[in-house]
Amino acid sequence: MSRPVRKSQAIAPFGPGAMVDFPGPVSLIHAGLDAWPFDENNPDHREFIIDDEKRLARRLGVDFFVQPPDFRRPNRHGGQQRNINLKLPFLRFPLWHVCPRCGRMHLGRYHDKDAPICEGPISTGSDAGKMHPKRKTFQVRFVAACAKGHIQDFPWVEWIFNGNSMDWKPDGIDRWLRMTSSGSASLAGVSVQAEEKDKDGKVQVVRFGANQLAKRSLAGAFVHNDPQAGEEWSKALSEINVSCSGINPVLAVGTDLRPAAGCGHPLHVVLKSATNLYFPSVVSSIYIPDIDDKSLTQEVLDLLDDRDVKNRLRESALDSDNGLVSHRAAVNALAKYYPESIVEPATLAKAANRHLLHGILLDNRTTRAFLDQCIKSASDRQLSLDAVAAAVKSLNWNADPTFILDALRSHFSGNGVEVRAANPDDEEVGYRQQEFSVFSRDLQVGYPKTDLDIRGTDITKYDTFVQSAFSRVALLNKLRETRAFEGFSRIYSTGLTPDEKRALFMAGHKKWLPAIVVRGEGIFVQFSESRLQQWLERHGMELDGRLSLMRKNMDTLAERRHREQRLITPRFVLLHTFAHLLINQLVQDCGYGSASLRERIYSAEGENPMAGILIYTAAGDSEGTMGGLVRMGQPDRLGSVIQRAMEKSRWCSSDPVCIESRGQGSDSCNLAACHSCALLPETSCEEQNRLLDRGVVLGTIENPAIGFFSGFGQW
Template structure:
């Protein structure tokens, strides 16, 4: 079935496991990675691989990522093309369909390209018992899911017979189901009937039941922590059906070992699918002050790196040869003036350790040697053994520092990179924060990350007092990787449980997309922040207690762990929203095209920064307008206007005096008029916002961080 979907949508919101309503109409579910048109052994598919985001790959426990392939038709002019007609896999779901003429229900199959056709018989009216002209059926609106991520068709037979069908099964000839509607908006108006063909040829109703009460959920009557649903009360529990892997068909029956309560849902329900997408800003892994900039950029070029790595793996001694460098430059960068011998020497110093670590056996061996070492450092002897196993001629000492940096948990940027710390988002963002806090002008490639610090002395008092650094990201690259999904609740499944839902055979890759753009990084003054907290800490804690109560209640409803909410985070988050709203007006970007990235932490490694950025799927990124707004003659005006507009909302005093508003009442002084953004731009789904911590309140105007600036 051919249906269009954008590459970025294939990660979120329509990643594996998501149900998508296409024109037709047709409701399809995105199938698992086992059916994706990607073959690691096919050299033509290498163009879809993302090999250079090692930081994110280590965090998610994979070797690389794969971009959804774009659909390509054959060239009419006969030009050479590759990877033609590749399509992402989608399966038909739900399987039950209903006839718009007579209401009779028909069950399709996962791989059916078209919906079933119905001819009747008609059940009511003057034409009762007669067949009607063939009509195309459409899929029902109702499905059922469990907290383990399984999803299946609504158990129609069990529901009609109240859990006691007595062996009654629809065969489509002598027995069938029929759905009728009275036209009312309630579920009581939807009636499901079980019918049989009688001896006279006319149908007779065996059982009937409306859908009233099908969505009822109650606390566990046994007093446990679980719930009891209307379906589970009649014995209809989950059997492990998973259309994402085509489990639940005649060829692949459900295992029947899940046993979790089934929840009745509309197929368009917001809690039917929660994708887990992990975002990462690319940080170069090459740092060598002795190399010129053009050479550094070549080492970071994706095409050059891949060709040189392939040349090293195919060579007799495992080294990048001058010949392979010459061929790579001639194909991808014929304009380059870099000498092939110089690039070959640099590649052997900076790229070969990555080839070693791509081999799982070698990486496991090196990890074990680190654990057994007394000083916790990778010994030179282990590197020598690894080099011998690859039959390389390179001096192992040249790879020692790079391998230690990758395996000991300390990357080139000085940030912790151990597997344990990667689990925590704050620890992961520490790496980006430390890089953004300094210029990447000497010793780093600038192909995908170009940071230039602005001179704070050139800005006015407002900027100099509030911020300790302004970083202008002329180039940035973001990788958004799909990690898994859950249903009903956004949390509760482990990584292995999530991945078992969309890949039957464990793979060493995950889907991801790469976008490029630009941004402005604002680092708040730690001294100014601490002074603000010391002066107004009690007032801030009292005000934010209302927000914490609502967030804790939300966590309980969603089966999530409670989270700490600090005045620092609310300040950074709200200011980012105010700044984005003002940038939209000043530089002409659409509000949904700008995104925020919050860096907030207290303790020994404090963070207090925001990144406002825009990114697009184009290989060249964006046009530079956002960086221009961060320069000395523009940023002060943008910040001042954002603060001035935050002082008074058109819905005040209702907004500023609110005790809880917005999504789940998790905001204080923040509404659509003053501080909310499109949800795709906000990391917190428009929660944890309060203008009061930025500009103060009516009762306590001095409490705001920017209250002293006019």
């Protein structure tokens, strides 16, 4: 069957493992990467590869990423075509279907394009026992999943037989299940019964045990409150000794070809459209070029940053006798990819030998891990010539290690040894430190500008308000964001290791993960660290007291959802809330769709503090890529935009209820923030519209001076 999905949706929210309700209606589950229409050895599939986001690839432990293939129909006029009729793999799930006319249940198969057809017999009324006209069945609404990521059909037979099915199995001919509804809005009105034909061919409900009917309602099958455990989960299946068997339709585990190995964890009964059935893990990265050389022209820099040119030149170095990029290789690369370029081949070859060769070692996971280990074990934490020579030899490469030693040392001194943090939050902070350090300086000279063009403006050209609150404003005329799918979990958003997540949607190890690339523009605003410290010293205790309820609610949420507790600081709440208020104002001033702008928060304390926000357009389409957002960041506009945002947010239309709130929004994790003042579409917010408070930004009625921008009017 053919069902359309946007390329960005194939990463989230409809990534591998997700259940999607399509028109029809039909519910499908996104199959794993083994079934994706991608073959890394097929040269036609190379157009889907993203192999120049090395920073993110090293973080996730892969070699490259693959974009979901766009669907292409055959050209009626003929001609040479590539990658036509490529479709993402989706399977029918759940497999149990029910007839809307008689309630009889039918078992489908994963690869069925059409739902089973039912003809009866009817069980009740004047037509009881008669067959009805053919009717298309529909999938049931209920499934069962465990916290380890497995998912299966609801165990109907075990449920109605109270855990003792006596090997009774429906065959669809003489035995079947039937679902009936009394019309009640509760689950008690939904019943399932086992039926079979007797010797005379009449239909009757199966009896078992002490003459007990094999019929049971769904009352009690779902949520059970356990105050002692401090969580909500269903014990109904555990009480009849039914636990997870390890079935995973994403990888066809639980079929004859791939039997389930068992799991044993408790099963949670949920609706197939429940939000806790699928939590995708998507890691986002802003592309940062790794070339810095002010002696090169912009044309040469952009050529060195081009993926095809870079790979071609590196391959030529691996194949050359001396391990260097030759003049001939540069001529061929220019002729193939940029025949109109005015760059001299000799200049390109020389620049490539200076800036690209060390990447051959860094892009190979084995040699990269070896070099990391050498640095960690060295007493001076420096990369030795012997280590580089060994890495070069392992690739059968003839390069002189002394030629690339300085470049490698410079790389590691700037980026550090790649070590996966035990706490994902710490890893994310360290990852964003690299972006923050780049955004905090100009990349106008010496950097490629194909995918990242940062133009800093002298802060003294802005009005006094901007100068007093911020230390830097940078305009990103171009930026590129890569969003990579890392895995998924069910029931709880955390609790699985990266390896456990990947085992749910790929069999064995793969060198790639799904990802999409989106391009846009943005405004980066860096807060004045000295002003922040003054504000925290003056109102730190008051701010901690105000945010204590938010922290308590977040800790309760983390405990309930099996997450790690996190530190909520006034700095982060200030940056996050300010970003929301600014986005809301930009939407009104520029006419952007509210979901087309996104935030990226840079917040950290300690030795390397961060205090900045990036507002950018990366919606996967053309909106916001024509310079409109960057124009609003110019000195003649940004100050007035921020001032209007602050003035408008000083009083919410829901005040005083909003400003006096002690907890509102999702899980009561906001204070003074509601849909009338500070909330955004959830696709635009990194925190699902949590951790917001206008009081930290503009002050409160009781304490007008507590806000960072409290100079805007009085209560």
